[in-house]
Each structure stands twice: as C-alpha cells, then as structure tokens.
Amino acid sequence: MKRLFTTLTILMASIATLHAQEIANDNTIILDKTGENRITIINEDTIKFRIAGREFQMSTEPEVKAQQEEKKRHSTIPSLGFIELGINSIYNADYSMYSPEDAEKMQFGNNKSSYVTLYAYTENFRLNKQGSLSIDMGLGITWENYVFAGDYSMRYIDGMMRPIDLESSVTKSKLMAVYYHMPMLLNWTYKNKFFIAAGVNLDVLIATRLKQKNPKIVNDSENVTLEPIQLGSTIRVGTKSLYGFLNWSHMQMFKTKTGPGGHRISAGIGLNF
Numbered sequence: 001m002k003r004l005f006t007t008l009t010i011l012m013a014s015i016a017t018l019h020a021q022e023i024a025n026d027n028t029i030i031l032d033k034t035g036e037n038r039i040t041i042i043n044e045d046t047i048k049f050r051i052a053g054r055e056f057q058m059s060t061e062p063e064v065k066a067q068q069e070e071k072k073r074h075s076t077i078p079s080l081g082f083i084e085l086g087i088n089s090i091y092n093a094d095y096s097m098y099s100p101e102d103a104e105k106m107q108f109g110n111n112k113s114s115y116v117t118l119y120a121y122t123e124n125f126r127l128n129k130q131g132s133l134s135i136d137m138g139l140g141i142t143w144e145n146y147v148f149a150g151d152y153s154m155r156y157i158d159g160m161m162r163p164i165d166l167e168s169s170v171t172k173s174k175l176m177a178v179y180y181h182m183p184m185l186l187n188w189t190y191k192n193k194f195f196i197a198a199g200v201n202l203d204v205l206i207a208t209r210l211k212q213k214n215p216k217i218v219n220d221s222e223n224v225t226l227e228p229i230q231l232g233s234t235i236r237v238g239t240k241s242l243y244g245f246l247n248w249s250h251m252q253m254f255k256t257k258t259g260p261g262g263h264r265i266s267a268g269i270g271l272n273f
Helices: 002-019 061-073 100-105
Strands: 028-030 038-043 046-051 054-059 083-094 114-126 133-147 152-157 160-165 172-190 194-213 217-220 229-238 242-252 261-271
Touching (some): 083 242, 100 160, 133 194, 152 172, 152 194, 172 229, 194 242, 229 261
Antiparallel strands (some): 028 038, 038 046, 046 054, 083 114, 083 261, 114 133, 133 172, 172 194, 194 217, 229 242, 242 261
16 A cells, blocks of 8 residues: 555656646645645645545555555464562372471461562564464462461471471461562463463572561571572463463472472462553
C-alpha cells in the first residue's frame, strides 16, 4: 500500500511538473488556470488532489494503524517479571538418618515459609516474526525462608546438621538461603492475551543464615550444608501483568548424608511491569 501510494505521488507530481500553470504555495500545485485541478501535499503520509470537481485524499495512516494493531496482536508477553512472591517447601523429605525425636525437630512449618525473587536483568529473544515463540532469560536474587515447625534450629555438629532446642520465648526460627537465580524458558504467547512457558533454573548459593526472634539472633553460617549448585525446572502461565509459577529442583537440598533428604519446591505469583 505504501509503495502504491509513493508511486502515485511521484506520478501525479510528474504530471504537475509538466502541466502546472501556477503554484499557489509550497504544498499545493494548481494544474490549470481555474484552480479546479490541483494537488495538495498535506504531510509525508497524506496527499489530497482535486480533479474534475471531485476531491480525493490518500493516506497511509490506516495502514500504519493496521500494522500497529497487527504487531500488538503478535507481541510476546515476557514470562519473567520484576518480582516473584510465593511459598517454598521441601518435597520427598527423608529424615531416616535421624532418630524419631530429632526428625520431628528438624521439620519445617511449610505454611509459614516464604519465597521472594527480584530480577536485576531479563531478556526476551523472539524465535519467529509473529512473536508467539521466544526464549526468555533472566538474572535475579532469590531469598528462601524455611521456618521451623517448633522452637528449634540446627547446627553443624559431628559432620552433619543436627537440631538444637531453643528457649520457649522464641517466636520464630528459620533457615534462610540466598541464591543467584538464572532461569531460561521457552515461551509461547497466544495473541498477546496470555502465555505458557517452561524451562530450567540454575541457582547458585550465595549465603545461608539461621535466624530467630525474641531474642533476635542472626547467625551468618557457612556451615549449613546446602548444595551450592541447584538445577531445576519451572513452568509459568499468565497474562501481561500477572502470572503464576512453579519451581522445583532435581537435586537434593542438603549435601548427601549431612542433612535431611528432599528437594526444593516453590510456587507463587509474579508481577510484570
């Protein structure tokens, strides 16, 4: 359409150059002495011409709008937002290396545990012209809080993590793990309405802390025997502004024979801005 419009403009301008009798101003070329036949260039996208008493106007604006709507309809919705909030837990938990009493003390109150990820960088690589397929990648920091079910904590004693009793005044005791979080997903977007994405997560352990309240005590402990590298999977479903996610690890949370068996799992919502 734009090529046709340009060709027609050049053609009419050529006719005007050959037959024009008078130039009324910078934008209007009069083709005869009466002024009935003329060409008026309104802007680079619109031209108006009058021939034999009839007036016509051509513009690329409708085409531009259509192209914009088409582009919007096929644009990709990112599967990685600015922030993700949720809960985390351990699945396939195994406390068989502990006595029944110690196993009970080592358990976490999963309904109180929390998950937060903040992304410092995200990128979206389109795989097709329509934008319905893309590869999404990101780099963020994840905070995972595992709250103990009772008034207990853990310490590294004799080669493994063992439970310790806390004072009854303690209102909360938890293990916090901080990771570099690096997801990579294949994203399918349907007409810019919703998306479904699946992929892998690589998590690198930054720090561990054992925290309690009343009295408030924070132990920045390097002796918590969490695996330093975690590889897992993720799935996400959502819209432009909100999505749900599920992450799970394929690796044991604690190093072998140093803590309870089990894998990390988290679920929640993410916000796109």
